[in-house]
Amino acid sequence: MTDFDRISTQVRRVAWGYFFLYLDFNLNSISILPDFIGWILFCSAIQGLKEEQPKLALLEHFAVALGLWSVVGWLPLELPAWLNLPGLVFQLMGLYFHFQLLTELAQLAGRYQQAMVRKDHDRCVLRARTGTTVVQTAFVLTVAAPIPEGAMTATAVVMLLVQMGLCFYTMGELFSLANGLKRLEVPQ
Helix, strand or coil: CCHHHHHHHHHHHHHHHHHHHHHCCCHHHHCCCCCCCHHHHHHHHHHHHHCCHHHHHHHHHHHHHHHHHHHHCCCCCCCHHHHHHHHHHHHHHHHHHHHHHHHHHHHHHHHHHHCCCCCHHHHHHHHHHHHHHHHHHHHHHHHHHCCCHHHHHHHHHHHHHHHHHHHHHHHHHHHHHHHHHHHHHCCC
C-alpha cells in the first residue's frame, strides 16, 4: 500500500466516522448505528494519519474518552441527573475534537492540492469545519438555555436538520478528498 493509498483510506475512515456519529437509526430503542463505531473509526484514522499530521496525536485521548462516553449513552440505562454536567463537558470536548480534526484534514488537503484535479479541498473542509462548529455550539447553548418547551422543540428540529445537512456536506467533502488523494497514487 502506497502512502497516498494509506492516507486516502484514513480520510475515508473519518468520513465513515461522521456517518456513524451523526446518523442514527433505532430498532426497539437500540441504535443500530451506534456513535462509538464512529469514535473507533476516528481513533483508527488518527493512528494512521498522525505521522502525516503530528498534531492529530493531540486528539487520541479525546477520541478514546468521547468513545467511552458514547458507549455509556448507547447502553439502555437511565442516567442520573448529576451526569448532565459531565455530559456538557463531553459536548465541549467533542466540539474541540471536530474543530481540530477537520482543521488538520484541511491542512493535509492543502499540502497536496496542487497535485490534485480539484484545487479547493482545503477550503471546502474548512467550510465544513466552521459550519459544524457553529451548529454544535448553538446546539449546546440552546440545550443549556432556559427556553420554553415548545420553542425548544422547534429550535432543536431546525438545528438537527441543519446539522444533518452539514454532516452530508462534510462526508461528501471528505470522500472527495480521499478520492483525490487516491488518484495521486503512483502506479507500480
